[in-house]
Amino acid sequence: MDRTLVAYFSASGVTAKVAEKLADAIGAHIHCIEPKIPYTEADLNWMDKQSRSSVEMNDPASRPEIAGKRDDMDNFDVIFVGFPIWWYVAPTIINTFLESYDFTGKTIVVFATSGGSGMGKTVEKLQASCPGATLVEGKVLKADATITELAVWVDGLKLC
Numbered sequence: 730m731d732r733t734l735v736a737y738f739s740a741s742g743v744t745a746k747v748a749e750k751l752a753d754a755i756g757a758h759i760h761c762i763e764p765k766i767p768y769t770e771a772d773l774n775w776m777d778k779q780s781r782s783s784v785e786m787n788d789p790a791s792r793p794e795i796a797g798k799r800d801d802m803d804n805f806d807v808i809f810v811g812f813p814i815w816w817y818v819a820p821t822i823i824n825t826f827l828e829s830y831d832f833t834g835k836t837i838v839v840f841a842t843s844g845g846s847g848m849g850k851t852v853e854k855l856q857a858s859c860p861g862a863t864l865v866e867g868k869v870l871k872a873d874a875t876i877t878e879l880a881v882w883v884d885g886l887k888l889c
Contacts, residue, residue, distance in 0.1 A: 733757040737811035744842045754879040765794035791821040807836045817849030824858040833861030840867035
């Protein structure tokens, strides 16, 4: 899958591990979506209504800056985009990432990691951030998913 990219945002490292296994399983390139200002533990305290993540997630227009853009996005036809579920949707930095490129004609498959939440309204909330793309709802992947399980899942998507 030379024209496939696995892009991910990981706050605690769980999504990073799953994304790396997914990229290995399907032979894809990998890209870490990094915030320009890294999140601290206090920023991620969802119980604090004034924490950075809480403030961002309560503002639908929030677009945390990303640290950098890829200059080769045109080389990919399928982009898997992974993230932890925050408040039953993708963190708003995922909107920033999607709005940073023209994904017209590309297929975007979203996947998530979560301590117990499902995908919620993730696809619905991301659709406007990638006009012209085919947005596919993937699934919540377990932190301990094996390379074989991930390969079988992707094969079942019938992307080609």
